[in-house]
Amino acid sequence: MNDKQHLNFNRNSLTISTLHNTNNMKTTQVADNQQINWKPTHTYNTTQIIDNVIWFGLNYNYDFIDQCWSDDLSLANHLKDKFSTCTEGLHKMSNVNSRIGYGVFTRFLTMLDSGNRERLYNYILTIKKQ
Amino acid sequence: MTVKRIKEGIYKVEDSQGTWIATGGFATMNGKWVAHECNTYEECTTLNSWAVQFDTFKQLKQYAKSF
Numbered sequence: 037m038n039d040k041q042h043l044n045f046n047r048n049s050l051t052i053s054t055l056h057n058t059n060n061m062k063t064t065q066v067a068d069n070q071q072i073n074w075k076p077t078h079t080y081n082t083t084q085i086i087d088n089v090i091w092f093g094l095n096y097n098y099d100f101i102d103q104c105w106s107d108d109l110s111l112a113n114h115l116k117d118k119f120s121t122c123t124e125g126l127h128k129m130s131n132v133n134s135r136i137g138y139g140v141f142t143r144f145l146t147m148l149d150s151g152n153r154e155r156l157y158n159y160i161l162t163i164k165k166q
Numbered sequence: 167m168t169v170k171r172i173k174e175g176i177y178k179v180e181d182s183q184g185t186w187i188a189t190g191g192f193a194t195m196n197g198k199w200v201a202h203e204c205n206t207y208e209e210c211t212t213l214n215s216w217a218v219q220f221d222t223f224k225q226l227k228q229y230a231k232s233f
Contacts, residue, residue, distance in 0.1 A: 094212050095200065098220050098229065135183065135233055136203050137217025 080161065092160045093141030104159040105152075118147050167227065176207050177223070181230060186216075188226055194219075199226040 080088065097103070101119060105112040122143040145153060167181040175193025179186050179201075187207055190199030198219035202210035220226045 094215060094217050095219055096217060097198070098218050098225065134203060135186070135201070135216050135230065136214055138213060138215065140217060 085157075085161065088164045089157060089160055092164070093145070094138070096141055097163075100156075100159070103163075104156055115148075115152070119144050122147070167230070169227075172207060178205070179227070179230070183230075183233060186230070188223060190220075190223055190226070199223050201226055201230065 092100075101112050101115050105115060119140075122140045123137070145156070148156065167179060169188075170178045170180075172178055172187075173193075175189055175191040177188040179188055184203065185205050187202045187204055187210055188199060189202075189207070189210065191197055194200060196219075199222060200219045201216040203214045203216070204210055216229075218229065220229065
């Protein structure tokens, strides 16, 4: 990838790019040659974006997968299966049969590829805005 | 499963897996129903939350049975 190429994961909000940041977009350095440029399509600042995602994970709506992937039923079902394994895994780590969901959402996030993670982030920011 | 009403929107529930506090309706900001694994409403924190929220108390109770 040369310095003019960039990988645009999302037309609205997230660009992972090697381009120099020549405009006023907020930039976060993530690697020597990678930057995340947040194109603001909403009024959230970086802290609010991160907070929204984290707090959603601590208090998610039960049908968020159905809502987020409403256009792809088979993918939604696949992801619900994945989510179930996150819950099961958490119970296996505990010596009591707890239903506490702390960390379940984060485990789920780590199972998603970048495209689906971004889709989920956009969904979260959209519903938080409502 | 036994359900004891503490006050409007707050219930103490005992089932085969323990005791939990259900809150929802007027007791939560968005009206959704959530659960915490503790004995009193005052003990409810992020750390003992089930982390998932439902539209109704009935849905929450059904979820509780799914474990």
